[in-house]
Amino acid sequence: MAKQGSIFLRFRNFDAYAKTLDDFRVKTTTGALVTTISALIIGFLMLSEFFAYRTPTWQTELVVDKSRKEKLPIHFNITFPKMPCHMLTLDVMDDAGAHISGYTHNVFKVRLDLAGQQIQIEKAHKLGDLSSGADLALQEEPSCGSCYGAKSIREDGCCNTCAEVREAYVRMGWGFGDPEQIDQCLREGWREKIENQSNEGCNIHGELLVNKVRGNFHIAPGQSFRHSHMHIHDLNQYMKGTLNGHTFDMSHTIHSLKFGPDGPDADTAAALTVQNPLAGVVKQTTEARIVYQYFLKIVSTKLQPIEGSPIYTNQYSFTQNERTLAPEVAGLPGVFFNMDISPMLIIYQEVQSTFTSFLTGALAIIGGIFTVAGLIDRVMYRAERTFRKKVGLGKTL
Structure with a gap:
């Protein structure tokens, strides 16, 4: 028993927190x-x-992007206060060889009055061709209409509407001249429809689906077509300068421009990334022959939350340039978005302590x-x- 007591006494020597006697403790204010x-x-x-x-936190990591063969969705919303909808054309081209003139899938044009109020909204190809009277024309003129030397888009080789003549001209790489010389256009009142829409603006918005490679998409006046491997726009109406007192120019307001899917996770992605830096950009001009260029550096981004599936999106930075084309210099006025895809991928990983x-x-x-x-x-x-x-x-x- 005495031996056990001595062991405990020795064990006390390991106490690193020696206690002082209460009698020697002094409590002060x-x-x-x-x-x-x-x-x-x-x-x-x-x-x-x-x-x-x-509270979870986000950690970033930079790796090589291996998803180069995927498609890139583009969501855009742009208003042109001094351009009628029928004069605007959206084209897409890239380094992979894709060349789409008059892109219309999931693209909408909204006709606006001079006060910016909505007049009409339709799919781009329906509003752009001004062919609302085509059905009536077919009833009145069932015979095969002339294409005026162009190749018809129809199997029977006929051009029974003004829009069909116009498309035939585009297929041949010809500019669409004076509609007063085309019987179909006279019958449908093409000139009157153009003049009725001359004092209007246009909001164009929608979604593009492009190859994830370097390229550009642009919105420019005139019907576009390819001729001898060149991209050409018919600027005949635009370069006349005015119509019914309304001056045409490429003044515009960018409401939004985003790259990547637009779903319920967009708010989470927007809180962490720079997705829409061009929102609110306003450009005003009185020049007709002016080119606006936006050079976009797009970086793929992956967000991996603690719970749920990963969110794939894109963020971008931009620089801009504008220049007026001299009368003797060839060029296309319009708004150009030049895309450069970064080979890197930014990963945001949500972690919790x-x-x-x-x-x-x-x-x-x-x-x-x-x-x-x-x-x-x-x-x-x-x-x-x-x-x-x-x-x-x-x-x-």
């Missing part, structure tokens, strides 16, 4: 103040540490505050004792 302040600081820091533990890291932080807070508070209390206590001794000896003023 400054010590109480330091203890209270320390407790408040510990409580505040512990609460902050808990919130940090419960573990309980062990929270516990480590909590112990560090408590231990650190108590240690510092102890030092402060010791200094204040010694300073107070020294001061009292000087008072007792009458050495203070």
